[in-house]
Amino acid sequence: MSTPVVRAVGLRRRFAHPSGDVEVLRGLELEVDAGQVTTVAGRSGSGKSALLALLGGFDSPDSGTILLDGKPVTDAPPWHTCAVLPQALGLATELTNAENVALPLRLRPGGAPKPAELRARVTELLDGLGVGELADRYPTEVSFGQQQRVALARAVSARPKVLLTDEPTAHLDAASTPLVLRLLRQCADEGAAVVVATHDERVHEIADRRVRLRDGLLA
Ligand SMILES: Nc1ncnc2c1ncn2[C@@H]1O[C@H](COP(=O)(O)OP(=O)(O)OP(=O)(O)O)[C@@H](O)[C@H]1O
Numbered sequence: 001m002s003t004p005v006v007r008a009v010g011l012r013r014r015f016a017h018p019s020g021d022v023e024v025l026r027g028l029e030l031e032v033d034a035g036q037v038t039t040v041a042g043r044s045g046s047g048k049s050a051l052l053a054l055l056g057g058f059d060s061p062d063s064g065t066i067l068l069d070g071k072p073v074t075d076a077p078p079w080h081t082c083a084v085l086p087q088a089l090g091l092a093t094e095l096t097n098a099e100n101v102a103l104p105l106r107l108r109p110g111g112a113p114k115p116a117e118l119r120a121r122v123t124e125l126l127d128g129l130g131v132g133e134l135a136d137r138y139p140t141e142v143s144f145g146q147q148q149r150v151a152l153a154r155a156v157s158a159r160p161k162v163l164l165t166d167e168p169t170a171h172l173d174a175a176s177t178p179l180v181l182r183l184l185r186q187c188a189d190e191g192a193a194v195v196v197a198t199h200d201e202r203v204h205e206i207a208d209r210r211v212r213l214r215d216g217l218l219a
Pocket residue numbers: 015016022024042043044045046047048049050051
């Protein structure tokens with residue numbers, strides 16, 4: 001039996017609101033295996049993004065533990081270990097699209113790849129997502145759907161062990177969605193543990209495992 005790459009044990013997360021606290025996660029348990037796409041469904045506001053923020057180390061649970069390769073996550077892990085594609089994307093606007101995608105490769109331990117190798121990886125990813133011709137533009141000079149694909153290319157460029165993506169097809173047209181699905185599937189087939197929060201049935205169709213978040217727990 002494989003050991004899960006990501007394990008969430010007894011996760012609880014409550015947000016304070018003047019009108020009353022919201023307990024979004026109520027003792028949630030999750031295991032994510034390498035080589036699998038796991039999709040997380042659930043109605044709007046059910047806590048999918050909150051869960052990804054916890055798994056990615058951007059937020060801390062009120063109680064419970066997240067284990068990455070058996071070790072507790074206390075801070076956001078480096079990109080080559082765990083890459084996150086949040087709904088807000090978070091592209092660096094002072095860098096071109098190509099430079100954004102190259103960034104995790106430049107920062108990976110052991111140093112950046114040789115320039116030709118780095119260029120080849122960036123080109124392969126941007127071309128594969130249909131945004132190759134936008135490589136030298138800045139994120140602010142392309143549409144949100146195009147930015148979303150650049151941000152996905154950045155998330156996967158250093159081949160992370162864990163990829164957490166939030167609604168990666170939300171702003172895409174019918175032609176671009178299959179390109180994103182193919183890349184997510186490819187990442188898992190190459191060994192990554194891929195978690196996708198989504199409302200999109202086409203994403204659930206490529207999943208090895210589907211879970212649904214309801215009342216703070218996964219079913
Ligand atoms: N930082 C925060 N402070 C206060 N409340 C928050 C915070 N983040 C999320 N919430 C609340 O927690 C609940 C879950 O939000 P979350 O964004 O995780 O839902 P979601 O399932 O991702 O929704 P959607 O499908 O619309 O993206 C919502 O009620 C939201 O208002």
